[in-house]
Amino acid sequence: QSALTQPASVSGSPGQSITISCTGTSSDVGDYNYVSWYQQHPGKAPKLMIYDVNNRPSGVSNRFSGSKSGNTASLTISGLQAEDEADYYCSSYTSNSTLEFGGGTKLTVL
Amino acid sequence: QLLLQESGPGLVKASETLSLTCTVSGGSISTSDYYWVWIRQPPGKGLEWIGTIYYTGSTYYNPSLKSRVTISVDTSKNQFSLKLSSVTAAETAVYSCARVVRGVIMGRPIHHQIDYWGQGTLVTVSS
Numbered sequence: 001q002s003a004l005t006q007p008a009s010v011s012g013s014p015g016q017s018i019t020i021s022c023t024g025t026s027s028d029v030g031d032y033n034y035v036s037w038y039q040q041h042p043g044k045a046p047k048l049m050i051y052d053v054n055n056r057p058s059g060v061s062n063r064f065s066g067s068k069s070g071n072t073a074s075l076t077i078s079g080l081q082a083e084d085e086a087d088y089y090c091s092s093y094t095s096n097s098t099l100e101f102g103g104g105t106k107l108t109v110l
Numbered sequence: 111q112l113l114l115q116e117s118g119p120g121l122v123k124a125s126e127t128l129s130l131t132c133t134v135s136g137g138s139i140s141t142s143d144y145y146w147v148w149i150r151q152p153p154g155k156g157l158e159w160i161g162t163i164y165y166t167g168s169t170y171y172n173p174s175l176k177s178r179v180t181i182s183v184d185t186s187k188n189q190f191s192l193k194l195s196s197v198t199a200a201e202t203a204v205y206s207c208a209r210v211v212r213g214v215i216m217g218r219p220i221h222h223q224i225d226y227w228g229q230g231t232l233v234t235v236s237s
Contacts, residue, residue: 036223038157045206045230046157051223089157093221097170099147099159099210 004029004090004102011108017078020105022090023071028100030071034093037066037075040104041086049088050075077107085109112136114207114228124237128194132207132228133187140165140185145210145221148181148192150203151230158203162210162221163190199237206230 005023012018022029022037029035033053038046048057050066053073063078073092077084090102118130132146139146148160161171163181171179175194183190192205206229211222 032220034220034222038224045227046224048223048225051211051225057225091157091159091224096173097219097221098172099162099221101157101159104156 003094003100004092006088006090006102006105008103009106009108011110012077012080013110014080014082016080017076018080018107019077020075020088020090020107022073022075022092022102024073024092024100025071027096028092028094029068029073031095032093033068035066035068035073036091037064037073038089038091039084039086040089046089080109082109112209112226114209114226116205116207116228116231118231118233120232121234121236122197124198124235125196128197128201128205128233128235129191130205130207130231130233131189131191133189134209135188139183139188139190143212145212146183146190147208147210147224148205149208149224150201150205152200152203155203160192160194160205164212164219197235199235202233202235204230204232 035053037050039049040046053068054066065076088105113135115133122128145162147162161181178195180193208224209226213220
């Protein structure tokens with residue numbers, strides 16, 4: 001069982017928006033703004049999409065955005081495209097100086 | 111362009127020690143701006159952080175693995191290594207090395223995001 005809780009799957013049609021949640025505790029997500037989101041296509045290494053809750057690395061589409069409220073962080077993808085279909089993982093720094101990952105969410109573009 | 115490359119046996123027997131090395135090229139491992147980490151992913155499952163090392167040799171480990179894990183660094187070779195003892199078949203996974211952005215807040219070092227990943231190497235534990 002992962003330390004951070006994500007829905008196992010989400011789906012949406014092209015052009016729609018979807019949101020993936022990542023729920024932790026006051027010892028990780030709730031206490032630190034060091035939440036990251038990664039996209040992973042089958043057989044590939046994960047790719048950083050969002051860091052420090054709501055920052056996008058250079059080269060990542062502005063269709064990807066992040067936010068946080070209390071112990072829950074969220075990744076929103078707007079204007080869904082076929083290439084967005086992938087697994088998405090959140091991660092957070094913790095009060096024990098460790099890193100945690102969510103269990104991952106499979107995004108299906110219908 | 112930074113490159114990380116994992117190397118080591120692809121097959122390990124149960125109860126033995128898994129050993130992997132990550133070679134970093136295109137940048138120095140001896141930098142105050144980054145940590146270096148090991149992460150694993152069993153087939154069809156999620157990511158698990160194994161542990162972190164700083165170029166000075168300071169380490170942080172996943173509490174669930176701490177008693178069996180050793181991560182070390184060789185700055186002269188620009189490499190860091192993983193040893194995981196007493197492995198079981200359930201630890202068959204793709205093992206990846208990666209770079210983590212390091213920060214310091216009120217004197218406390220923290221992990222930010224993972225910005226570079228190796229391609230990963232499948233290690234099968236045979237029972």
